[in-house]
Amino acid sequence: MTGKRRYEAVVIGSSAGGLNALKTLFMGLDSGFRLPLIIVQHISPDSDNYLIHILNDLRKLRVKEADEKEIPMPGVAYIAPPNYHLLVEPDHSFTLTVDERVNYARPSIDVLFETAAEAYRHKLVGIILTGANSDGSKGLKRIKELGGLVIVQDPDTAEVDSMPRAAILATAVDHLLPLDEIATLLNKLEDEKK
Amino acid sequence: MKRNQDEQLENQDIEIRLLIEAIFQKYGYDFRNYSQAHIKRRILNRFVLSGLKNISEMIHEALCNHKFVDQILMDLSITVTEMFRDPGFYKALREEILPILQTYPFIKIWHAGCSSGEEVYSMAIMLKEEGLYGKTQIYATDFNPLIIKQAKEGIYPMNRIKDFTLNYQKSGGKRAFSDYYTSNGESARLLESLKKNIVFATHNLVTDSVFAEVNLVVCRNVLIYFDRGLQDKVIGLFVDSLPGGGVLCLGSKENLQFSAHYAQFNPLIANEKIYIKKYPN
Incomplete structure (x- = not known):
C-alpha cells in the first residue's frame, strides 16, 4: 500500500439543497485536485445542464456530463444526466x-454507489x-x-437532513463532517498518496 | 475479510456469466455483450424475488422453467418508455425530417427496439397529422415476443396519459391528444386506424440480420445497453438498411462519434442525435 495511490475515485450523492452544498464543497478543494468526482444530484427529468455551468464557473475542476x-x-467531475441512471x-x-x-x-444515488462500490472496491470514497x-x-x-x-455531511449542517440521517442509520460512517471539512479531508487524501 | 468478499464477488460474476451463457445456448437470446453492471443489477433483482438459494440455482430454473426465463427476458428488456418521449426530438422530427420524407413516393420506417410501442404510435400520430401516414410502412421490432404482443395491443394505463398528453403538446401536436384513444376509465386504447400501416414483429438486433431497405431508422435508448463491439455491429445493420440520404435517429445520450461507422454519416440535427447517411462517392 505504501507509496501507492490509495483512492481512485469519489462518488457523491446529493438531493434537495445539493447545488449549494456542491458549490461549497468545490470551493474548498485545492486547485489541481486530482481524484475524479462522480456525482448524482437529483434533478428534474427535463432540466438543462445549469448545474454543470454553475460548477464549471467556480473554475476548480473541469465539470461535465x-x-x-x-x-x-483525474481532476474531472462528472454529473449524471437528467432522467438516466449512471452505472460504473x-x-x-x-x-x-x-x-x-x-x-x-x-x-438514483444507490445505483451509482452500488455499481461504483463493486468496480472500485476499497479504492472508492463515497x-x-x-x-x-x-x-x-x-x-x-x-x-x-x-x-x-x-463520509456523510453532518446532518446539523445540512440544508435538508433526512438523507444524511438515513445514511448514518444504514452504515457506520467513517467521517461525519460539515462541508468545508469534507473538502479538507478530500484534499488530505490527495496528499497522502503522493 | 476483504479477501473473502472479493472471492464472493468473483463467484457471483462467474455465476451470472454462466446464467447468461445458458440462456443463450438454450433459447438463443444473447446478452453476452450487454453492459455488465446493468445485467448484474437486473439478475440480482430477480434472484432476490425468486427466493432461490444462489445464482447457480437460477441457471437450472432458467433451463427447465419457461415461465422463469420469460421473467428474466422481461427483466432484461428495456420497458421504460413513453409516448413522445423527449418532445424536442419529436418536434425536430416533425419540422425537419418529415418534410424530407414527404418528397418520397413511399416511406419505410424501421423502429428498432420498439418495446411496448409508445414511440411507434407517436410516430404514427405525427405522420397522420402531416398527411404522410397513408404512404408509410412502419416496421416495429423488439426481441421480446411478450413485449411485441403488448405493443400490438396499444393499450396503456390511464395514469400515464397525462404525461403522454403533455409530451404530445410540447412536441408540436396539432389536435387534442384525446382524439387518439378511447378510455374505459382505467386504460386508454389507441385507435385501430393508427395500427393500419404498422407491422409489429420480433427481431433480435444482436443475432438477426437486415430485413428491408428503409428511409428512416429509429433506435433510441437501446445502444446504451450494449458494449462498443455490439454497438458497432448493430449500427452496421442500420448502415445496411439505409440508402444514401436515409436518416438514423438515436437516443439523446447516444452518439455515433465513437462508432466504426461514423464516417458513413453526417449529423443532421446534432443535439437531437439525428444523422443522415452519406451518398456513396
Whole structure:
C-alpha cells in the first residue's frame, strides 16, 4: 500500500439543497485536485445542464456530463444526466440506462454507489450530502462493506437532513463532517498518496 | 475479510456469466455483450424475488422453467418508455425530417427496439397529422415476443396519459391528444386506424440480420445497453438498411462519434442525435 495511490475515485450523492452544498464543497478543494468526482444530484427529468455551468464557473475542476462508455479521468467531475441512471462498469467506464426509477429517482444515488462500490472496491470514497429522502444509504453501506471510505455531511449542517440521517442509520460512517471539512479531508487524501 | 468478499464477488460474476451463457445456448437470446453492471443489477433483482438459494440455482430454473426465463427476458428488456418521449426530438422530427420524407413516393420506417410501442404510435400520430401516414410502412421490432404482443395491443394505463398528453403538446401536436384513444376509465386504447400501416414483429438486433431497405431508422435508448463491439455491429445493420440520404435517429445520450461507422454519416440535427447517411462517392 505504501507509496501507492490509495483512492481512485469519489462518488457523491446529493438531493434537495445539493447545488449549494456542491458549490461549497468545490470551493474548498485545492486547485489541481486530482481524484475524479462522480456525482448524482437529483434533478428534474427535463432540466438543462445549469448545474454543470454553475460548477464549471467556480473554475476548480473541469465539470461535465457523464457520457456513456466514458472512462473517468483525474481532476474531472462528472454529473449524471437528467432522467438516466449512471452505472460504473468493472473497467470503470460509465453506462447510462433508462431503467425504472429507484427510490423514486432517476438518476438514483444507490445505483451509482452500488455499481461504483463493486468496480472500485476499497479504492472508492463515497459521500452523502443534503437531501430530503433516503436514496444513497444502501449504496453507501455497500461501499463500506467492500472496504471503501464513507463520509456523510453532518446532518446539523445540512440544508435538508433526512438523507444524511438515513445514511448514518444504514452504515457506520467513517467521517461525519460539515462541508468545508469534507473538502479538507478530500484534499488530505490527495496528499497522502503522493 | 476483504479477501473473502472479493472471492464472493468473483463467484457471483462467474455465476451470472454462466446464467447468461445458458440462456443463450438454450433459447438463443444473447446478452453476452450487454453492459455488465446493468445485467448484474437486473439478475440480482430477480434472484432476490425468486427466493432461490444462489445464482447457480437460477441457471437450472432458467433451463427447465419457461415461465422463469420469460421473467428474466422481461427483466432484461428495456420497458421504460413513453409516448413522445423527449418532445424536442419529436418536434425536430416533425419540422425537419418529415418534410424530407414527404418528397418520397413511399416511406419505410424501421423502429428498432420498439418495446411496448409508445414511440411507434407517436410516430404514427405525427405522420397522420402531416398527411404522410397513408404512404408509410412502419416496421416495429423488439426481441421480446411478450413485449411485441403488448405493443400490438396499444393499450396503456390511464395514469400515464397525462404525461403522454403533455409530451404530445410540447412536441408540436396539432389536435387534442384525446382524439387518439378511447378510455374505459382505467386504460386508454389507441385507435385501430393508427395500427393500419404498422407491422409489429420480433427481431433480435444482436443475432438477426437486415430485413428491408428503409428511409428512416429509429433506435433510441437501446445502444446504451450494449458494449462498443455490439454497438458497432448493430449500427452496421442500420448502415445496411439505409440508402444514401436515409436518416438514423438515436437516443439523446447516444452518439455515433465513437462508432466504426461514423464516417458513413453526417449529423443532421446534432443535439437531437439525428444523422443522415452519406451518398456513396
